[in-house]
Amino acid sequence: KAGVTQTPRYLIKTRGQQVTLSCSPISGHRSVSWYQQTPGQGLQFLFEYFSETQRNKGNFPGRFSGRQFSNSRSEMNVSTLELGDSALYLCASSAGLSNEQFFGPGTRLTVL
Amino acid sequence: AQKITQTQPGMFVQEKEAVTLDCTYDTSDPSYGLFWYKQPSSGEMIFLIYQGSYDQQNATEGRYSLNFQKARKSANLVISASQLGDSAMYFCAMREGRDRQNNDMRFGAGTRLTVKP
Numbered sequence: 553k554a555g556v557t558q559t560p561r562y563l564i565k566t567r568g569q570q571v572t573l574s575c576s577p578i579s580g581h582r583s584v585s586w587y588q589q590t591p592g593q594g595l596q597f598l599f600e601y602f603s604e605t606q607r608n609k610g611n612f613p614g615r616f617s618g619r620q621f622s623n624s625r626s627e628m629n630v631s632t633l634e635l636g637d638s639a640l641y642l643c644a645s646s647a648g649l650s651n652e653q654f655f656g657p658g659t660r661l662t663v664l
Numbered sequence: 665a666q667k668i669t670q671t672q673p674g675m676f677v678q679e680k681e682a683v684t685l686d687c688t689y690d691t692s693d694p695s696y697g698l699f700w701y702k703q704p705s706s707g708e709m710i711f712l713i714y715q716g717s718y719d720q721q722n723a724t725e726g727r728y729s730l731n732f733q734k735a736r737k738s739a740n741l742v743i744s745a746s747q748l749g750d751s752a753m754y755f756c757a758m759r760e761g762r763d764r765q766n767n768d769m770r771f772g773a774g775t776r777l778t779v780k781p
Binding site: 585587594595596597600608610640642644652653654655656657658660 | 699701706707714768770
């Protein structure tokens with residue numbers, strides 16, 4: 553089985569731009585969660601999607617949004633980028649009743 | 665409030681020896697799950713072990729075991745027979761709530777483990 557894939561792996565943007573990150577979960581997994589990892593704040597939960605519905609949301613501003621498609625693939629969008637948005641964005645998928653979240657390799661976003 | 669605390673920013677261990685990575689947590693929910701993940705320099709998070717709050721026995725997965733002390737709210741990871749490939753960041757995480765499908769996980773700050781040859 554293929555693992556969780558994230559594209560792109562690296563991204564450089566400038567302040568004020570917007571960005572869209574993509575995550576393809578493991579086949580059969582319907583839950584996709586997004587996390588932001590920074591040296592200062594560590595790993596923080598952004599949101600989770602299950603069957604195209606946002607089920608949980610972390611404490612992030614409205615500039616951070618996401619969606620999930622019928623094939624469970626998920627996208628995360630950040631609008632009006634700020635320098636502090638520079639981070640590793642990790643996506644994780646899990647099956648409905650699984651305890652394990654399987655993470656992708658992440659997208660490293662740099663905002664200049 | 666910080667829900668997961670990992671007090672060891674860095675740890676060193678000699679190859680083939682055992683090492684314990686500390687994790688304490690805070691929750692008022694009687695139902696929760698505790699996780700340990702390994703993050704090598706490549707950045708990918710690798711699931712290691714899981715402990716449910718109602719599990720009677722400590723979880724074990726190969727060389728990994730979880731020393732679960734519920735009354736003390738601690739969930740330390742024990743790695744036996746350390747290998748050079750164990751050098752990585754290790755994160756303790758918790759998921760609260762009865763709903764197993766709740767994937768809102770809170771992570772600790774992590775411990776960087778270095779295995780010396």
